Amino acid sequence: MTDAMTETTRTAPPTGEAADAFAQMERYTRFWNTGPDDERARLASAVFTDEVEYRAPVGFLRGAAALADFRDQFVSHAGPATVRRREEPEVHHGRARLRWEILTGDGTSFATGTDVIEFDEDGRIRAISAFLDRAPAGFDPTAHD
Template sequence: MTETTVDAHEQLAQYVRFWNTGVEREQRACAEAAFTDGVEYRAQIGILTGAQALIDFRDQFAAHMGTVTFRLREQPQVHHGRARLRWEILTGDDADTSFATGTDVLHLDEDGRISSVSVFLDRAPEGFDPEAHD
């Protein structure tokens, strides 16, 4: 791996930590390390802009679902300022129930911070209606 790829993998580890922490101070630290100021997050549920919008989304999801774990299904692929992460969301106190799987495509700026995320569902949650979201 090149030095740039190693740095990107460190940034991607911050991204995973961001989704897995519910402690506000830790979330903000992970967000600051991982995201650019105007990070854009595009998913079927809508388009979110800025780290605060992502923090709010993560917290609302966890409040609704309870214990949530975001884990990678394989090693991320990184090249030319882009990364692909294949993930799974697990729920339950023992993180033993698979909620959904997906793939995130991230754009990294020249400093390696994430400037945008495009989310694709590989296996949507049971009962998910993609037409219910703009």
């Protein structure tokens, strides 16, 4: 997955908690778009708590290493892909909603979804609930735990 994000317009730049959360959302997107190298490890330690929990239709994962492995398995199966934001994240009270799209290497839309993200008191991500807004072609939700 490579780094790409949508260009959107905000009426005013975020401040305080929202600014911190927006910065984390930038790093979070970069994490999903970075291959197995030192940059991804640095991003993971800055973005996630040690025991981050990820819940999605494909299953439950715990820890940044499990998320990185999930990303690598996806790319090895589907080929090059990019996660991009569909719009600016919404942030309030230690949570964010991030709407995303996965594009394949040729720019075709693979799937869209929404992540509901929970931050810890230090601003790192402690939990992610991922929802598919538009599942990939042929996706069988009963085939996963």
